[in-house]
Amino acid sequence: MAAVASPITSTAYRPHPTEKMKAALWMGTRNIQVGQVAKPTITDPSDAIVHVTHATICGSDLHIYEGELNKAMRKGLIMGHEAIGIVEEVGEKVQRVKVGDRVIILPVIACGKCDYCARQEHSLCDSTNPSKEMEATYGHRLAGIFGSSDLTGGYPGDQAEYCRVPNADLTCVQVPKDVDAKKLLGLADVTATAWHGCELADVGNGDVVGVWGSGPVGLSIQRLAKLRGARKVYAIDKDPHRLKYARDFGMIPIDASNHTDIADYLLSIQPHGLDCGIEASGFRSTNSTKHAAMRSVGLERDSGDTVSAILKATRKGGRVALIGDFFFETHDFPIGMLMEKSITVRGGQLMAQKYLPFLLDLVVNEKYDPSWMFTYEDEFENIAEDYRKFSQHQIPGSLKVCLVTEFGRSQKY
Template sequence: MKATAWMGRDSVKVVDVPEPKIMSPRDAIVKISTTAICGSDLHLYHGYLPAMRKGDILGHEFLGEVVEVGPEVGNLKVGDRVVVPFPIACGRCRSCRQGLFSVCENSNPNAGFAEKLLGHSLAGIFGYSHLTGGYAGGQAEYARVPFADVGPLKVPDDVPDDQAVLLADVFPTGYMGAEMCDIQPGDVVAVWGAGPVGLLAAASARLLGADRVIVIDRYPYRLRLAEQHAGAEVLNYEQVDVLDALNELTAGRGPDACIDAVGLESHHDNPALYAYDRTKQAVRVETERPFALRQAILACRSGGVVSVVGAYGGFVDKFPMGALMNRSLIMRTGQCHVQRYTRPLLERIRRGEIDPSFVISHRLPLKDAPKGYKIFQKKQDDCTKVVLKV
């Protein structure tokens, strides 16, 4: 079969690999129809997350048709159309029983490696390095889905692929980012990053009752999407001082909640500060460029919530712990517990409350995945998200 493989830093290639096989009674095989390139895939593409190996199959957002099931998978049958959450979760451990699917205790066969870096292991994740289990990803013609009796959600015929595939990651992740803000009537929510997750976090904040949403980015075309689809006020951080502007917009208090939807490769308008973190990251002295995170903490009103759904992989420098502690801020974060959200968000889509596919800008065949990575990386042709058709 054809699959998108990581070939080294800033290089992917569509290659021929063996088709996956059932390896456990709880497995299923899915023939993929639609998959996507996620912003967090770019962190792998750039080589910023550890434990990637040449030839690893990428992709953790995919949808398709079940073509084979193991004997213990009673909830699916051949022919079912399903979307597959990116965290692999057993459904039976203590974390899964609490709904913390992205920290499943049983799905990461490389848990010992993750524990050395993170203290405790996270769940297995499709196509996301050997730190998260080394599972083959879904930017391919077929995928093996472990614990298929827990993760995949059947998708009805009235929901198109372009909407349903976003339930694998970016829509639930954006929604969880907004949900963690404990939004109350009258609240102002600021979102750093107008990529797919940030845009859907902004739209979700509106769904959850935020009075005002302010989105911070530097690309005018992405800020226009935030205005059009989330009713957001927007700030271009290359044109304004973000902290001053947020104080002015909130009568000096700061936003009630701040969402970091950027993660470890954020940018900054100050060349000296950007060069400092960029250089440390390039030589792997620091694993993150945390400009957005630092700014979100400093901007948030005292007693407010900082919600972090941008992906981070290791260690940050100059973390403003003093602001976090002394101003009674609450920080919430996590890889998304997608299985919690797929069904209720599917119903919101079916009721017409939101069409998350507004974040998709490019649709390409799987064979053009390398082109998709390039245009997404370089933000060419007003690219916000690339979907690959198989």
């Protein structure tokens, strides 16, 4: 399908002529700085300006932090795509979102008008990402995403005191003012991404599920899989702290560092294989010296190690979901095993606009509480150091940090 003209007039950061704000700025590999930049203004009548109260760092932000996307980055780009706040200003075409509303800012920016949005496939939106490089590489452009490089539109992120939100009626979700901030912040991306992973793998009643990765997203997938009726959930990781969370949540933890072939081990204890295998560890999760060698000479950028293990451990006719941000290519992919075992593989960015009404109801009605993922709280001004800690698994509690802005510290929720 040919791309259509964007209804959003600009992805550019149009600054306020006088007012300044603090923001987390990408300045190079492992170099995030808190700087004073101009406050954004309305650039399109469908925009809103949100005064951010709480934000956090995502595992996918670390791909940028570690330099994986340097060619698509610009110094000074505002980072981040997980935040909540209060609407301060709206454009003249914004109808649903009102000044003073408390909102979740969704990570994916969608137009709401193209064929993909009509099917609620918002992350595949035709209209909100002007990247010609992505179109040349993938054959199509995907939706715009906040703070995630020029490949996804170059939109300034929301790790800042203010954020310009395009197409605010679709990109902001109004939320109650009496719900704990960490519950809402956990909904912004992690919980929705985890639900998306369960959807892609079609996790259902009685399933045996294996989840590679027990970080915030992986643990969320595990818990939501149980909520959806999974009979047994294996949690695979190397971090002992995260494996303890999995055990405490009722999963079966497996320390991948104790096994030379994790798929063989899984099949030894689950001979039938997994009904669903879900990858939530990312393209940097590797075990083989072969990948390391190919990567060192520039022959490979993404790793097929984890995907190979998942395919081997998944039963014939099973389902596999990939959500860990693969960007490039791998030369070591077991296509024969995929085909011969009749396995269905699906992947993709979250479709937050589709899932949030349901997930918000779960949280508001106290059927699911995502606040557990925030094992540390800090002032937003310390975000540069928190990036370093998160990258090195040094965040207290080993999961996510809840960053509170000066404005957020002044609010009473």
